[in-house]
Amino acid sequence: MRYSFLSLLANGLSGQSRWTPAWRDAAPKPAYDVIVVGGGGHGLATAYYLAKVHGIRNVAVLEKGVIGSGNAGRNTTIIRSNYVLPGNEPFYEWSMKLWEGLEQELNYNAMVSQRGILNLFHSDAQRDAYARRGNAMRLAGADSQLLDRKQVRAMYPFLDFDNARFPIQGGLLQARGGTARHDAVVWGYARGADRLGVDIVQNCEVTGFLREGDAIVGVETTRGAIRAGKVAVAVAGSSSRVAGMAGLRLPIESHVLQAFVSEGLKPLVDGVITFGAGHFYISQSDKGGLVFGGDVDGYNSYAQRGNLPIIEDVCESGMALMPRIGRLRLLRHWGGIMDMSMDGSPIIDRTPVPGFYLNAGWCYGGFKATPASGWCFAHLIARDAPHEVAGAFRLDRFRTGHLIDEKGVGAQPNLH
Numbered sequence: 001m002r003y004s005f006l007s008l009l010a011n012g013l014s015g016q017s018r019w020t021p022a023w024r025d026a027a028p029k030p031a032y033d034v035i036v037v038g039g040g041g042h043g044l045a046t047a048y049y050l051a052k053v054h055g056i057r058n059v060a061v062l063e064k065g066v067i068g069s070g071n072a073g074r075n076t077t078i079i080r081s082n083y084v085l086p087g088n089e090p091f092y093e094w095s096m097k098l099w100e101g102l103e104q105e106l107n108y109n110a111m112v113s114q115r116g117i118l119n120l121f122h123s124d125a126q127r128d129a130y131a132r133r134g135n136a137m138r139l140a141g142a143d144s145q146l147l148d149r150k151q152v153r154a155m156y157p158f159l160d161f162d163n164a165r166f167p168i169q170g171g172l173l174q175a176r177g178g179t180a181r182h183d184a185v186v187w188g189y190a191r192g193a194d195r196l197g198v199d200i201v202q203n204c205e206v207t208g209f210l211r212e213g214d215a216i217v218g219v220e221t222t223r224g225a226i227r228a229g230k231v232a233v234a235v236a237g238s239s240s241r242v243a244g245m246a247g248l249r250l251p252i253e254s255h256v257l258q259a260f261v262s263e264g265l266k267p268l269v270d271g272v273i274t275f276g277a278g279h280f281y282i283s284q285s286d287k288g289g290l291v292f293g294g295d296v297d298g299y300n301s302y303a304q305r306g307n308l309p310i311i312e313d314v315c316e317s318g319m320a321l322m323p324r325i326g327r328l329r330l331l332r333h334w335g336g337i338m339d340m341s342m343d344g345s346p347i348i349d350r351t352p353v354p355g356f357y358l359n360a361g362w363c364y365g366g367f368k369a370t371p372a373s374g375w376c377f378a379h380l381i382a383r384d385a386p387h388e389v390a391g392a393f394r395l396d397r398f399r400t401g402h403l404i405d406e407k408g409v410g411a412q413p414n415l416h
C-alpha cells in the first residue's frame with residue numbers, strides 16, 4: 001500500500017481496518033545471493049539499496065531480535081555532516097543529501113527535521129579549529145556558518161554565556177543538520193526493502209559461518225543453516241563477536257553509550273546544541289522531552305543498559321552549559337553498545353576472508369551515516385569495489401597507517 005493523503009482518508013473513513021503490515025515477517029529460505037547480518041539501520045539500508053540500485057533482490061536480512069532493537073532504536077537521532085578530514089566529509093555530506101530526499105524515496109515519514117546543529121566554542125584555539133572545520137565543510141559542498149557570541153545569544157539566550165570556567169565565545173552552525181526519527185528510519189527502510197522482494201527474518205541469530213575452504217558460503221543460525229553467495233555483516237556493537245566466528249580479529253572495542261530523556265516541556269530547544277568544553281549534546285523531541293547524552297563508558301562492555309556514574313557525569317556537563325536543566329526531572333535513560341574503532345572512523349570493506357564483507361566501527365556517529373552507509377556497502381557488495389566516497393574506510397588502514405583520526409586523539413576509543 002502506498003501511503004498518501006488519500007490512503008489516510010480512506011482508512012480513516014473505514015475505521016482504520018484496511019491497513020496492511022508494513023513488511024512481511026519472512027521465514028528463511030535455504031539460499032540467497034546476499035545475506036545481510038543485522039537488522040539495524042545500516043543492514044536494512046544496505047538491503048534496500050542492493051535491491052533498488054543494483055537490482056539484487058534475492059537478499060535476506062537476518063536479525064537476532066526484532067529490527068531496530070539495537071543502536072538504531074537507541075540513539076539520540078542527530079544527523080549532520082560537519083566533519084573535517086577528506087576521508088570523512090564527502091561520505092557524510094552524501095549521507096546528508098540522501099537524508100534530504102529520504103522520505104520521498106521511501107514514501108515514509110521519517111520525521112527528518114533540518115533544525116540546525118550548533119557546536120559551541122569556548123576559547124580562541126577552539127574557534128580557530130571550528131573555523132577550519134567550517135572551511136573544510138564548505139570545500140566539500142556542505143553548509144557551515146561561524147557565529148559569534150552575540151549571534152549565539154540571540155538563538156539560545158538561556159545558555160550560561162558567562163560561565164567562569166567555560167564562557168561561550170560563539171559556535172559553528174550547520175543549518176542543514178538536525179534530527180530524524182530513528183525508529184521510522186528503520187521501519188521505512190524495512191518497508192522499502194520488503195516491497196522490492198527482500199526477506200526480513202527476525203528472531204534469527206547468526207551463530208556461525210558455513211565454509212568451503214577459506215571462503216564463507218553461508219551462515220549457521222538459530223533457524224538453521226542458510227547458504228549465500230556473499231555474507232555482509234552490519235552488527236554494530238556485536239561486530240567483534242560476529243567477526244570472531246569467522247576467525248577475524250577486528251580493531252574495534254565495544255563500549256556502552258547512554259542517552260537520556262527528560263519529562264516533556266513546552267518548546268525550548270529548537271535545534272541541536274553541543275557543548276564544546278565537555279562531552280554533552282542536547283535537542284528536544286517532538287513530544288517535548290529534552291534528549292541528551294555525553295561520554296561513552298570508559299571500559300569495554302556488552303551490557304546494553306545505563307549506570308549511575310554516567311548520569312552524574314552527563315548531568316554535570318549539562319548544568320555547566322544550561323543551569324536551568326537542574327530543575328528538570330529525568331524520565332528515562334538507556335544504553336547501546338558502540339562499535340568503537342581505533343581511529344574513530346568506520347570500516348566499509350571486504351575482508352581477508354573471501355565472501356565476508358564488513359560494515360562496522362561507527363562509534364557514536366552511525367545513525368547520521370545510515371543512508372550513505374547502506375548505499376556504499378551495497379555498492380561494495382554488488383561491484384566488489386569501494387564507492388568513491390567510502391574509499392578511505394579500509395580495514396587494512398590500521399596496518400598501513402592510513403588512519404582517519406578526525407579528532408586527532410589517536411587510538412583511544414573512549415576519547416573519540
Ligand SMILES: Cc1cc2nc3c(=O)[nH]c(=O)nc-3n(C[C@H](O)[C@H](O)[C@H](O)COP(=O)(O)OP(=O)(O)OC[C@H]3O[C@@H](n4cnc5c(N)ncnc54)[C@H](O)[C@@H]3O)c2cc1C
Nearest residue numbers: 038040041042064070071072075076078206336366367368
Ligand atoms: C545512546 C546512543 C546515542 C547515539 N546517538 C547518535 C546520534 O545522535 N547520531 C548518530 O549519528 N549516531 C548516534 N549513535 C550511534 C548509532 O546509533 C549507531 O552507530 C548506529 O545505529 C549503528 O548502526 P545500526 O543501526 O546498523 O546498528 P544496530 O541497530 O545496533 O544494528 C545491529 C543489529 O545487529 C543485530 N545482531 C547482532 N548480532 C547478531 C547476530 N549474531 N545475528 C543476527 N543479528 C545480530 C543486533 O540485534 C542489531 O539489531 C548513538 C548510539 C547510542 C547507543
